[in-house]
Amino acid sequence: MSLDRTAFYIDGDWAAPATSNTIRVVSPHTEQVIATVPEGSTADIDAAVAAARRAFDEGPWPRMSPQERIDVVQNFSNLYAAKLGEMAELITLEMGSPTSFANLAQSPAPWMQIETFLGIAREFPWEERRTGALGTDVIVRREPVGVVAAIPPWNVPQFTTMSKVVPALLAGCTMVVKPAPETPLDTYLMAELLHEAGVPAGVVNIVAADREAGAHLVAHPGVDKVAFTGSTAAGRKIAAVCGEQLKRVSLELGGKSAAIVLDDADLAATMEGLKFTALMNSGQACVAQTRILASRANYGNVVDALAETVAGMQVGDPMDPATEIGPMVAQRQQERVEKYIALGQEEGARVVLGGNGMPDGLSSGWYVRPTVFADVDNRMRIAQEEIFGPVLSVIPFDDVDDAVRIANDSEYGLAGTVWTGDVEGGIDVARRVRTGTYGVNTYTMDFAAPFGGYKASGVGREFGPEGLSHYTEVKSIYPPA
Structure with a gap:
């Protein structure tokens, strides 16, 4: 069955692209083209925003009851x-995610998000009466923020798309x-499902495109809010544009998170985690x-255990259920990771496993070869910059206070774990x-x-009532006393 596509999903139908430019979707495993889809231009973005604008300003969706x-x-x-x-x-086909991970997180987790947000929406205070400071009633109402530009990345495309689309729809x-x-292919399937579900025309419009068209979308005067997941560098540019236009924005950006392994941790369980x-x-x-x-x-024991654990992980064809580490998404990403591996050696870190x-x-x-570095100083670039590949740095600490200091010594603040036998201490x-x-002896995300992130890891929150709130404006109405 061909995966090729020839149109965009705009205004509730399949719309012909404005240009003949195409995107070749290449398998990271075979390096062969697996599909061709149209590449969105600024004209296609304009058409999509116009459809979303009409649907918001004139259509039924914002005027329906929750x-x-x-x-x-x-x-x-x-x-x-x-x-x-x-x-x-x-x-898995389009970006090389191991099928074991894809069947755990790439599609079940987005579906769990939908179900969780549905539960949140049923209890959400869309409109409530409060007794004001003057003793009279105030109606506090939450209304949709408007037209949203949702820009997900390639690494977990449905996961990051759903965290924006579902709360926006419900709002x-x-x-x-x-x-x-x-990674355009998964959104075509999503569009078909949204259409079949009865989402009105123009409410969701989908245009795969490069950075130029993306920048046009961010700056478009018809957009009221931008929801972006991606690199911190791109997030800074988006935030600048939104700040200039006083446009609502939420940013889920990069990380360089630390796992603190305390001496009382179960080392075997820690390595499995x-x-x-x-x-x-x-x-x-x-x-x-x-x-x-x-x-x-305990440094030597942790280094040895980590190297043994990573060496035992299967690398290869992402469609093989036994594979634990697959390819990088693109050749440029492979080259980026290899440059960091070379840089780590230049900085004086010791390759315990892997290398270029x-x-x-x-x-x-x-x-790329999964790589474990030892003798890493937290000031090294491999410890400070997001590599986005299977490269681990083992950093020594003196005591718990020192471990916390090192964990916090980063421009990022997205995630982290501590591994210990003392849960309360953790x-x-x-x-x-x-x-x-943050996780204690585990790491997970609960969609409720x-x-x-803190610091350069972003602005705003996704999931939970907080994530839904980002797609609303709050209005106070004062009825007569």
Whole structure:
């Protein structure tokens, strides 16, 4: 079956592109083209924004009751649940996510987001009466923010798309979704499901495009809010544009998170946990805890255990259920990771495992060898900059206070973990590390709780009632006494 597409989803129908430019979707495993889709131009973005604007200003969606919108989104959820396997396979094909991870997080987790947001929307205070300071009633009403530009990245495309689309829909917003050019295929399936669910024309419009068209979307006067997930560098540019226009914005950006391994941790259980928290999605995850902090007294044991654990992980074909680490999404990403591996050696870090070159048994695909560095100083670039690949740095600390200091010595503040036999002590560490999410002997995301970062890791929160609130404006109405 061909995966090629020839149109965009605009105004509730399949719309011909304004130009003949195309995006070639290339398998990171085979380096072969697996699909061709149209590449959005500024004219296509204009058409999509115009459709979203009409749907918001004149259409039924923002004027429906919250329950009516909940019913439509529930239809979408039911349809989505039947397509989890197909969605996971598309994402593995287009960006190389190991199928084991794809079937855990690339499609089931987005569906769980839909269901969680539905529950939140049913209890959300869309309109409430309060007794004001003067003793009279005040009506506090939450209304949709308007037209939303949703810009997800390529690493977990449905996960990051759903965190924007679903709360925006439930709030009554309309939107333009601009998927990354590396991963447009999953959004076509999503568009079909939204259409079948009964989402009105123009409420969701989808145009895959490059950065130029994306910048046009961000600055478009018809857009009321931008919701972006991606690099901190891109987030700074988007924030500047939105600040100039006083446009609402939420940004989920990069990370360089630390996993603190205390001496009383169960080392075997810790290593099993780090296989996921440090190397999920082949290391292509903003929350990946790629700085491993170990005490000087236990440093050698942690380095040896980590190297043995990573060496035992299977690298290869992402469609193989046994594969734990797949390819990088693109050749440029492979080259980026390899440059950081070389840089780490230049900075004086010691390669314990891996290094540059193709993994054993592989002659094609955008693979890198999973690499563990020891003797890393937290001031090194490999400890400060987001690499976005399977590269881990083990950093020594003197005591718990020193470990917290090192964990906080970063421009980022997205995630982190502490591994310890003392859970209450671990929670105390969690309170001291300046990140938006933190795990004790685990790392997870609960979609009923807010997710986001401190410092350069972003602005705003996704998930939970906090995530839904970002798609609303708050109005106070004063009835006569």
